[in-house]
Amino acid sequence: MSLPTVVFLDRATIPRHIHLPALTFSHRWQEFDTTAPEQVVERLQDAEIVITNKVVLSAEILAQLPNLRLVAVSATGVNNVDVDYCRIHNIAVCNVQGYATRSVPEHVVAMMFALRRNLMGYHHDIAAGEWQRNKQFCFFTHSIGDIAGSTLGLIGGGALGQATAALARALGMQVLFAEHKGQAECRAGYTPFEQVLREADVLSLHCPLTEQTRNLIAQPELTCMKPTAILINTGRGGLVDETALVDALKQRTIAGAGVDVFTQEPADINNPLIANMDLPNLLLTPHVAWGSDSAIQQLANILIDNIEAYAAGKQQNRIV
Template sequence: MAHHTPIKVVFLDRDTIPAHITLPTLHHPHHWQSYPATAPGDVIDRLQHADVAITNKVVINEAILTALPKLKLIAVAATGVNNVDLAACQAHGVQVCNVQGYATQSVPEHVMALIYALKRQLMGYHADVRQGEWQKRGQFCFFTHPIGSVAGSTLGIIGKGALGEAVGQLAQAVGMKVMFAEHQGASHCRPGYQPFEQVIQQADVLSLHCPLTDKTRHLISQDVLAKMPQHAILINTGRGDLVDEQALLYALKRDQIGGAGLDVLSQEPAPDAHPLVAASLPNLIVTPHIAWGADEAVHTLAQQLIANIDGFFRGAPQHTLIDALD
């Protein structure tokens, strides 16, 4: 494409990035249009003349791609791309790039925060104090919830990408023993991995850092939860559908596992009636998909997002996910 031709760029869900974070300006001549959010029915209309679609969570599927012959690039403003049909993009000659490695401090810090909060029962004690329990007890301290230690416990990690590795490093720094799980049902273990079954049976804390695919959907099932130690804590900062949420609620209510810290749910935003939001359990913490969102991380994301688009039109594409375009 000739360098002087302006490209049309449309950001479908700008509100997924904090308003106080400014996006860098594209070097390539361009027309820029951004929308706070985009409903499924408006995607085709808004991308009708676009060369580039920027999406964080808006779904772009086969039907949408078929209606947009002009589209050349989908720039995903996140690492996970389960909202984009990659096979359809390949078939339609549309390149896809994502942002990588931007949250390798932000996410692990959130994971550790959830581990500490659950192990030390911060939520339970905070609630007790607010409800007047301390005054009632008449002692300088009181113990209504058992307090666990983080150091010396075993962290099982599912997913050994940049985030899984970074979480492992932080966990080791605070004295945790770290195990990486091999794929479920794998016949042999790669170096640096341990069998899936062994990890879920031995981990005091299990943290999920694998992509959501057909193979990993409901990876944490009723069966897996039943095999975890009774005191074990589940942390999910990946994607909500990695966990069978009904099975998790059942396990938490019946003290099958010790607790859960979730930054993601199967439906986002979660409806009021979402069972895990409605359940007010002292050993369950739900945060609104913000593990990635430390200001520094978002700045890095914004820079990489724009660099991905510039690189593509400069003929030096980076972070591309479609190997060979016809």
């Protein structure tokens, strides 16, 4: 009996300094740093198990892979996999959950402090010689706000939202969880969506991207927010209308924004946020909120453990 073949299509999504545990069962291992769409079918012809982070496995591609039995997604989101096709054709799908409950909240808090205290603005002013022109021991070209005593609005009450709430409360913030947009009645512990928009000093997004949440925050929602408010998105790029956000920042409809995720990744120079990244109230990072060393190591451990569980006939972190 031939050994099962395991293929990792985008190994470069896990940094080389992170230890990827070895599978304990007998198998053939193949890995590729990156895989272009036209290479997927060829590389998976003999595969029983595929590991993917962002490589798309559509129904058209999956239909050409008769040996495939498990799709192990090395991330939480599975929108790159046609889950319905897998369900119909008895292909198991598992993902990695709960690995970034320290990393993402800390990134949110870091962005929150940087924007509220205008750290980038002061850094750039020093570089431009503003300190020397002022001839004082300090200077105040940007307002500096406190985090303690302010209100954090959270859209998304899952593990990441809850972990962010815990950090915020430790900093002395009041926390409001937003009910689903358009929902007439609120669940216990939730506040009407529009009320959260109006009251939040910082609004942080932690919900999945679906057809219902696409452009969840657009011009009408940004207009509802305080002019002193900050928007932080470490969820998914499509949650925010990027053009509307840039307009709101330029017009000072809101005070600032921290963005870690984009509608298309990598974002090119035509992306409205990239094209306006010199705005003093806009902080961009390249989808790295999840990526502390400890979080990625946890991801790698869970990923391999998911595959081990499948090989042992167990269900773990299964989507299908």
